Amino acid sequence: MKLYPLVFEPILQDRIWGGTKLRTDLGKDNLPTETTGESWELSDVKGNVSVVANGDYKGQKLTDLLEQFPAEVLGYKVHEKFGKEFPLLFKFLDARDDLSIQVHPNDELAKARHNSFGKTEMWYVMQADEGARIIVGFKQKSSPEEYLEHLENKSLIDILNEVPVKKGDVFFLETGTIHAIGAGIVIAEIQQTSDITYRIYDWDRVDANGNSRELHVELALDAMNYNTTDTQKHYTTVENRANVMVECPYFTTSYLPLNGSTGVSKDGSSFTVYICTEGEFAVEANGEKHNFKKGDTVLIPASLKVYLLSGEATLLEIGIS
Structure with a gap:
């Protein structure tokens, strides 16, 4: 394999909550819509596989590279564990509006229900408007019964933890953590290779055709962690060091x-x-x-x-x- 740093064509995704900061802040030209919410930067998700944008392998799919050079690309330990699959998905997200309140299943549930990895993820806040916040976890220990009661009464937000955010903040979301990215935030997201999301509440909004997005309330019930969680991570910033x-x-x-x-x-x-x-x-x-x-x-x-x-x-x- 010819070894060099690889970059990939962004896979741009329209989202009801998206905006234009992927273009204005991150230089992603040719946004398909003015509500482009996600740029998938490096993906092995079926139907959304990244294509190399530079060098000798320009035009080749990530899957083709992994088929030819699995250990050279992935590393010997990663190849041993994951075969010829790329185990992580990298995205930028532009939330002009609030994302849905949602939860992701763990590996066991995702495998059984969807033949997929679970979706452990982390967020790095690249930009945040004044007053921006995220929703992450419960304020106090909850239960399926309490959660469903508040969901039915449209008061779910009352029992969830809202956290103000600023540039540089980091959050680690283990599977089962109820969450939503709030309006006015650009995030770099690192996650397992999975596109499994259980949408719980979508703020009663509808698309241009008057349709609501599908909810997954029942699927979410046994995927959720009803305990409180400590998701924000603090870190040192020593120059020229990881x-x-x-x-x-x-x-x-x-x-x-x-x-x-x-x-x-x-x-x-x-x-x-x-x-x-x-x-x-x-x-x-x-x-x-x-x-x-x-x-x-x-x-x-x-x-x-x-x-x-x-x-x-x-x-x-x-x-x-």
């Missing part, structure tokens, strides 16, 4: 404030992904320099073990331990 923010069995994400240059050496066990949330940076490897900017999501194949990062940028570094 400061761990979230570490879980599915991924490890670090905050890397780049100022100048820093050498990177990996062991080949896992791929590395860099999400550029601010500034510009370059990856130098094998005598070539590759330039990237805010809004880019870059996959470093696992077999590319030694390289140099340079520039002035804020990066999220993601791999699997």
Whole structure:
């Protein structure tokens, strides 16, 4: 395999709650609508598989690369565990309006019901309007009975935890955590490869044709964690170093404030992904320099073990331990 940093064509998704910040803030041109809510940056989800946008493999699907070079791309440990599947999904989200209140199933439920991975995820807040908030977890320990009563009475928000957010905030959402991204927020999302969402409440809104979106109240009942949860993560910000923010069995994400240059050496066990949330940076490897900017999501194949990062940028570094 020719080893170099890979970027992919964004897969842009219209959402009833979406806006135009993916274009204005992150440089995603050619938005299909003025309500484009998501840019899937790196995806192995069936029907939404990423296509390489640069270099020798331009035009090839991620699935084709994994078929040809599974260990070289994924890393020997990740390949051993996941075969030829890419286990993570990377997105940017622009919430002009509130997302639905929802929950994601764990691996066991998702496998049994949908033959899918569960959906453990994390959010990094890239931009937040004044007064923006998210909904995450219950205020106090709840129960299926209390939850259903409030849902029926349209007072669900009364028992949920609303958290004000600002740029740089990080939240880790284990499966079963009831949640919603609020209006006025742009988020970088890292999650298991899954598109399984149980939508519980959608603010009684309808689309242009007067139709409501499907709800999954019954499916959500036994998927939900009714205990309180501590989801916000605090982290250090030492320059030119990977400061761990979230570490879980599915991924490890670090905050890397780049100022100048820093050498990177990996062991080949896992791929590395860099999400550029601010500034510009370059990856130098094998005598070539590759330039990237805010809004880019870059996959470093696992077999590319030694390289140099340079520039002035804020990066999220993601791999699997």
